[in-house]
Amino acid sequence: MADKEKKKKKKSVKEEAPAEAPAPAAADKGSSRGSRKAKRSGSNVFSMFSQKQVAEFKEAFQLMDQDKDGIISKNDLRATFDNLGKLASDAELNEMVNEAPGPINFTQLLTLFAARMSGGSDDDEVVIAAFKTFDKDGKIDSEQLRHTLMTWGDKFSADEVDDAYDQMVIDDKGFIDTQKLITMLTASAEEEEEGEAA
CATH class of the missing domain: 1.10.238.10 (EF-hand)
Structure with missing residues (x-):
C-alpha cells in the first residue's frame, strides 16, 4: 500500500508541475530586462574563459x-x-x-x-619570425617542427600535426619550403584565390 501512495504522490507532483511552469515565464514577461541580459551574456568576454x-x-x-x-x-x-x-x-x-x-x-x-x-591578432611579422627560427637554408625540418608542435606551448596532437602537414608541401627528404609555408600562412584569402587561379 505504501508503494501505491508514493506513486500517487509522484503522479500528483508531476500533474502540478505544468501548472507551475508558466509562473516563471510570467515573471520573465514582467521583467524583460532580465531576458535581454541573458541573451547578451553570450557575447560577454567573461563567458569566453x-x-x-x-x-x-x-x-x-x-x-x-x-x-x-x-x-x-x-x-x-x-x-x-x-x-x-x-x-x-x-x-x-x-x-x-x-x-x-x-x-x-x-x-x-x-x-x-x-x-x-583567438589567433586573430597575430601579425604577419610574428608568424614569419616564428617560422624563421626553424629555417635552415630556406627549408624547415618537418620532424623537428613536428616535435616542437607536440611538445611546447599549446601542444598539437599527432592528428592535428598530420592535418596541418596535409596542407603543406613536404619534399621527399622531409623538408618544408620556408617561404612557401610563410606565404601560405600570411596570404590573405584574396591572394590565396589568385594563387590557386594562376
Whole structure:
C-alpha cells in the first residue's frame, strides 16, 4: 500500500508541475530586462574563459596594477617590467598601452587576452619570425617542427600535426619550403584565390 501512495504522490507532483511552469515565464514577461541580459551574456568576454582562468587573470591584473587604481597605466607596466628585471622602452610601453581602445581595466584586459587567444591578432611579422627560427637554408625540418608542435606551448596532437602537414608541401627528404609555408600562412584569402587561379 505504501508503494501505491508514493506513486500517487509522484503522479500528483508531476500533474502540478505544468501548472507551475508558466509562473516563471510570467515573471520573465514582467521583467524583460532580465531576458535581454541573458541573451547578451553570450557575447560577454567573461563567458569566453573558465572561472579558473578568470581568477588567474584577475590575480595577474592585480599584480600589474601597481598603484591599485583599477587601471593598468604605462607606469604600472614599467613597474611590472622592473619587478621582473626586464627593461622596456617608452615606445614599447606606449605600444602596449595603446593596444586597448581606452583605459585598461580588468574587463578591457580580458578582451585583449581573448583577442590574442583567438589567433586573430597575430601579425604577419610574428608568424614569419616564428617560422624563421626553424629555417635552415630556406627549408624547415618537418620532424623537428613536428616535435616542437607536440611538445611546447599549446601542444598539437599527432592528428592535428598530420592535418596541418596535409596542407603543406613536404619534399621527399622531409623538408618544408620556408617561404612557401610563410606565404601560405600570411596570404590573405584574396591572394590565396589568385594563387590557386594562376
